[in-house]
Amino acid sequence: MNTAISIENISKSFPGVLANDSVSFDITSGTIHAIVGENGAGKSTLMKILYGMQKPDNGILKINGDIAKFQSPKDAIASGIGMVHQHFMLADNLTVWENIVLGIDGSNLSKIKRSKYIPEISDLSKKYSLPIDVNLTIDDLGVGEKQRVEILKVLYRGANILILDEPTAVLVPQEVEELFENLKNLVSQGVTILFISHKLDEVMEIADRISVMRGGQHVGTVNKEEASKKILAEMMIGKDLPTPPNRETMISSENCLQLKDLNGEPSLGKIPFEDINLEIKKGEICGIAGVEGNGQRELSEAILGLYPVESGQIFLEDIEITKLSTRERRLTGISFIPEDRQSQGLVVESNLIENIILGKQSSNTYSSRFRNVLFKNASKNSKDVVENYDVKTPSVQTLALALSGGNQQKFVVGREIDGKPRFLLASQPTRGVDIGAQALIWDKLKDARDMGLGVLLISADLDELLGLSDKLYVIYEGKLVKQLEPKEATPEQLGSYMTGLGI
């Protein structure tokens, strides 16, 4: 078999980071080659080099045997490389075919050649078994279909090497299956696929060969037959897999958080969440599964007092907090791990001492009787969190933005669990963090639960939900459509409720 891409001693450094350190491996044409690694392992940099978005400091890149020196993605596209980005780059108000020819149609001011493009694109979609109605508007498509349009877009530009950057991150299980079906089809027609992921299950399912990266280095490449999840994970993190979930838990009979007939105020003609009834006991983790955009964000903001509630009540233990301000709720003992640490959980331009205060700035811990900030406590507590949560930072005076994503998240989690909150709302607590940080965060959440904390866990990561939850709900279009037993639920089952099929 031919080598589609040969990477020879590619190095790339940024100020302070050696993102790629003499990386070498080959990608055989007509195969699915997965690249796995923790966040910050250098996958993205390598892909950017392959796609001409960045130039390597050293090393040689060969495409189909020829040395390639890409100045920009244009050159990469000309060599037959196409990139399917994680976040779709589509114009929502245009049709499928218009999106596909966008940017390459040379008709300028003359009439666009519908009669040429539509059949061409339809043929392409048939040839590669990527069924889609080319006349539909992007707005009317589901996520999986949009991704198909992205794939068609690069194929139409003549790509025979596809780079897919975390393509499953936005998909529900059924859509993932479809995508994999499509990818296998593409490969059978001679297309080479580079599949970037950090989900080992998927990689084991789809890839022919797997390259593992860690800390900018290529740790090794294995054939699927020789690999197992355990082997890959060990290569990725250099240590054993995170401990399996611990199910022995002491759920108390005391209420922690209770939502009664909660309805959100309609926005843009839609009721974001409806008739939410939930009871979370002390020492219990209650998971909420759902595809993003089904009311999770509004619900969590309503619990925090940031989204208006039309009717219903919220109780923290036996205190009604429905009418309290966010600050008062925080003071009553609600902790919050936001889904987006950089924009919601941290002031990244401040140091860790200031960031430990965030959310508790008016509590007795950090505010004196005369409303002066108690920096001494902040300094001490930030050091404690850094130590107990394994936050890798030169000091607590370091600005939060200097830390890697996983370390930022560990810090946020530590801040929110520390100081004995009464209730913890955790929204996507391990999104986008590396396996090491994920394992630590899961452990800490379990520890906090075992110490009697009630947790509402809103997540899109099914492993996380199944592994941590004591009880599990599925949210779909703003309603809790199903309660499942975490021990018995399967990803397929969850997926069908999450997409509204199981109702």
Added chain:
Amino acid sequence: MKVYLKILSFLTPLIALAISFGLTTFILILIDRDPVETFTLMFDYGTTGKSIISILNRSIPLYISAVAVAVGFKMGMFNIGVEGQYILGALIAAQVGAVLILPRPLHVLTIFIVAAVVSGIWAGISGYLKVKKGVHEVISTIMLNYIGAGIVAYLLANIFFEKDEDNSLKVPQTNYLSESGQLPPLNNILGLEELPNLNSFIVGAVFVGIFYYWLVWKTSLGFDLRATGLNPVAAKFSGADPNKLIVLAMLISGGIAGLVGMSNLVGYFHRYTIDFPTGLGFAGITVALLGRNHPVGMALGALLISFLERSSQILDLNNIPKEIERIMQGIVILVVVVSYEVVRRYILTQEVKLASRMVDKDE
């Protein structure tokens, strides 16, 4: 932060000044003037005892104005309306002060409070409009500048005017404050009898600076302000109420703005006249930028601007266009702002480097 980074950030303003000098030299050569002579003239004239007093006096309102602007900046708001706020506050305070008869400390204090309250309310209108109606504070404060100037003109011409001796002419100025409403200069206390008067409100300016530092960096309210300025979303999630903070920040900023005119009112003119200095509100924005909202930085910035303005007065007498000073001001501001940004970014990358080295070491 590593020591060398601290030193670097400390040296930044000096480096920036050196670059500014270089650029000004270049411009002086272009217009065929001797740079050495120019700088020598300016330095010699600017460091005479008279000049130093004048520079200090100029710096007082400039600094307070900068602090007023900086309070807004710290939470990401642009109070462009210090100008209107302080003239309105000064006029009303002058009138109230002229009418009142109180023992000295109380009299002066009342004048300060009236000025701060009036200016604070004037600024508060912008805060209210932003919260209730979504009007951007830049727009509303600029508009309120014009309205404020209009009101001042109207009041002076029609209500607060002073009649001259034969009661025929209306002079657009308030009556003098009685002696109990005036602050004597500091010269006697400092033993500087032979020099021009040093305005004693300089003490007030120092207090404003200390108050600003304490409020913004040491209090819980200041924490909310800064957090909102750096990341409004995270601040909201942490429980800070943005609407309350917007109004509060404008009230505080305006309240401080009210003190801008006080050195001139109680320490110099003793009344509000049409000669009362204007433009200090806008100059304050410059100084806030120059001192990047730091209490000491802004003090140095105010002194620098005052020095340039004062020392350049000698240039015309020596056939050097004094407009060169405007150019110098522009260059200094530009270079300082750019240098700070460059150094800030450098320090950031160094911090990131240090943090990632930490992670490497661990593996």
